[in-house]
Amino acid sequence: MLLWVFEWLYVSSTRDRVETTQIIQGKEMASVPKKVAERLVAGIKRYQPVLSAAKARDVGEADTVTIIKDMLADVFGYDKYSDVTSEHAIRGTYCDLAIKAEGQLQTLIEVKAIGLELKDQHVKQAIDYAANQGVDWVLLTNGVVWRVYHLIFAKPIDQELVLEIDFCALNTRSEDDIELLFLWCKEGWQRSVLGEYHIQKQALSRFFVGAMLQTQPVLDVIRRELRRVSPDVRIDAEQIKEVLISEVIKREVMEGDKANEARKKINRAASTALRARAAKQSAGAAEESEADSVTVV
Numbered sequence: 001m002l003l004w005v006f007e008w009l010y011v012s013s014t015r016d017r018v019e020t021t022q023i024i025q026g027k028e029m030a031s032v033p034k035k036v037a038e039r040l041v042a043g044i045k046r047y048q049p050v051l052s053a054a055k056a057r058d059v060g061e062a063d064t065v066t067i068i069k070d071m072l073a074d075v076f077g078y079d080k081y082s083d084v085t086s087e088h089a090i091r092g093t094y095c096d097l098a099i100k101a102e103g104q105l106q107t108l109i110e111v112k113a114i115g116l117e118l119k120d121q122h123v124k125q126a127i128d129y130a131a132n133q134g135v136d137w138v139l140l141t142n143g144v145v146w147r148v149y150h151l152i153f154a155k156p157i158d159q160e161l162v163l164e165i166d167f168c169a170l171n172t173r174s175e176d177d178i179e180l181l182f183l184w185c186k187e188g189w190q191r192s193v194l195g196e197y198h199i200q201k202q203a204l205s206r207f208f209v210g211a212m213l214q215t216q217p218v219l220d221v222i223r224r225e226l227r228r229v230s231p232d233v234r235i236d237a238e239q240i241k242e243v244l245i246s247e248v249i250k251r252e253v254m255e256g257d258k259a260n261e262a263r264k265k266i267n268r269a270a271s272t273a274l275r276a277r278a279a280k281q282s283a284g285a286a287e288e289s290e291a292d293s294v295t296v297v
Helices: 002-011 014-024 035-058 061-074 121-133 175-184 187-189 193-203 206-213 216-230 237-250 257-295
Strands: 098-101 105-111 137-141 144-151 158-166
Touching: 035 061, 035 175, 061 098, 061 105, 061 187, 105 206, 121 137, 121 144, 121 158, 144 175, 158 175, 175 187, 175 193, 206 257, 216 237
Parallel strands: 105 137
Antiparallel strands: 098 105, 137 144, 144 158
């Protein structure tokens, strides 16, 4: 049934499709500047064999941190003397690395030995550190795998995995791979592309889609299409919503902080669209009134 729902949404009127798209569609990923792309390609070629050799030697965490600092400079464009620090203390404990932008703490980096398989539990301490400082982003890496997390400031503090990159699997000829690396570059941070990527990923998440299916415009579209299929059957929007909630959408998609946040964002977007439409109609009515006055004179 869920597949039918999306098919109905697709074949519905242009107005309905445009309004729905405006609410859920994220921005396209920014293009990568030529010089940055060249640096990323060179960095991949340089550090893939370095990482492979380090992993074969099973180097420890300290040596992995040294490689990470070099990669942050040579690949991602950070100044390892002014942008990157290993002396950032939070509540008396030092994190592995931190990145600052214009003197402000931007992200915390938790580094593990290159041979260690990364798990979400490894980032818990860094997440707690970041929450205490009001920092939104945390990076967990062993040099090969890079995981970028976004903090969810709820009770309790939670995190969302936004991006995961296997550096040794990157292809220098792949535009997609270069764009993914650009998200973590200094130049990407300056253009907020990681934040935009996160917004786009949120808009296409199961929580946003689940919340969107319960909105009145979508319910009206489903009701209209159901009546076309079964014109003699009386169906109202509340009945459709009840079926979606009880039989189609998983409970985990409708409950919790992420589901609540999705509903709030959709409601805000819908309210903004309604205000814009009302303002446009009001302006149009004013122009018509002014035109009528001129005609009478």
